[in-house]
Amino acid sequence: MRAYNFSPGPAVLPLEVLEQTRDELLDWHRSGMSIMEVSHRGKAFMEVAAEAESDLRELLSIPRNYKVLFLQGGASAQFSLIPMNLTPPRATVDYINTGHWSKRAIEEAGRYCSVHVAGDAGDGYTRAPAQSELRFSTGAAFVHYTPNETIGGVEFGYVPATGGVPLIADMSSSILSRPIDVSKFGLIYAGAQKNIGPAGLVVIIVRDDLIGHARPETPHVFNYQAIADNQSMLNTPPTFAWYMAGLVFKWMKRGGGLAAIGERNRIKAQTLYAAIDASDFYRNPVAKDSRSWMNVAFTLKNPGLDAEFLTRAAAAGLQGLKGHRVLGGMRASIYNAMPLAGVETLIAFMREFERQHG
Ligand SMILES: Cc1ncc(COP(=O)(O)O)c(C=O)c1O
Structure with missing residues (x-):
């Protein structure tokens, strides 16, 4: 039996996608091979790759003057590669600091640019700063922010207006969660x-106008323009992950696209926050207008019960609930592939645990 997996990432994938991957694994489309065993430059993979890109473009209505790149290095590598690709030496860049991942991005950018912190939520990072609190510098090359802080569970309820300065977003934990x-x-x-x-x-x-000005020391395989010019095939891309991403995009399209998925995510998050707020036993510290739809952090009134909560939850088929080591407590990550039934099962478990220990 599959567990309900609340891990922050790597995270739950849609069951249908896993089943399709399994079914196609040994013999992809009667090729006699799996998709991970074929050349990234061959017709089969090139078609998979192109279809994934066009499905993503459709899901997000990506305008034509935007390039879509599929590469390696994780989000963390982009903390350095974005300044290297987009700015000349000694450029000023503005960063909004909302917690753990913004800080990592700021630290890296400081190696290449003069970083100005345009907003800092402070106070334990339990809210996103309001637009009126943001102070941008003149002549900044870009403004960077983290729309959803995965660890604190803090999400912007708005897109910052930057007065025409390019806005860069680390959407690692919120992309495709709503339109x-x-x-x-x-x-x-x-x-x-x-x-x-x-x-x-x-x-x-x-x-597309933002790329093509990389610093000369930028590694060629991480030069965004070169990657775009070569359809992300400058060197061997992570073909299997790209293929599975394509299956996830198709699953999302079948599920009604981002409007429908966003609505389901809103209901999942509101249901869980309502259960937490209704109890004195559990607590979420995030300001109501900044609560993440994807990562719901909560603490128990008595942290001495944390270990027992996690053990019992795991025994009940609820996995991955341990909070980040920096914050402690619990965190339920409820990405797109987490069904409402998983959230409801978690809430029922929480109520029962409270009844026994409250
Ligand atoms: C918002 C955010 N940014 C960056 C990262 C780092 O991603 P990666 O491990 O792919 O470098 C994470 C990982 O959890 C994240 O949640």
Whole structure:
């Protein structure tokens, strides 16, 4: 029996996609081979790759003047590669700091640019700063932010207005969770291992005028323009992860696209937050307007019960609930592939645990 998997990433994948992957594994489309055993430059894989890109373009309504790149290195590598690809030496860049992942991005950018922190939520990072609190510098090459902080469970309820300065978003844990207007962004990047597919792949959506000015020391295989010019086949891409991402995009299309998926995600998150708020035993510290739809952090009134909560939850088929080591407590990651039934089962378990220990 499959567990309900609340892991923050790598994370739950749609059962239908796993089943299809299994069914196609040994003999992909009567080729006598699996898709991971064939050349990335061969017709079969090239078609898989192109279809994944066009399905992603359709799901997000990506305008034509945006390139879509499929590459390796994870989201963390982009923390360095974005400044290297998009800015000249000593450029000023603006970063909004909302917690763990913004800080990692800021640290890396500081190696290449002069970083100005345009907003800092502070206070334990339990809310996204309001637009009126943001202070942009003049002449910044871009503004970077993390729409959803995976660890703190803090999500922006709005897209920051930057007065025309390109906006860069680390959407690792929120991409494809609801509709967005891609044209508001200069560059969007996301590690695949939450809402896209297995680990090993990162997807970048970039406005085409922003690339082509990489610093000379940028590694060629990480030069966004060169990657775009070569359909992300400059060197061997992570073919299996790309193939599975394509299956996930098809699953999303069958599921009604982003409007329908976003609505399901809203209901899942609201149901879980409502259960937490209704109890004195559980607590979520995040400001109501900044609560993540994807990562719901909560603590127990008595942290001495954390270990027992996790053991009992695992025994009940609820996995991956341990909070990040920095924050402790619990975190339920409820990405697209987590069904409402998983959230309801978690809530029933929480109520029963509270009844026994409250
Ligand atoms: C928002 C965010 N950014 C960056 C990362 C790092 O991603 P990667 O491990 O692919 O480098 C993560 C991973 O969880 C994340 O949640």
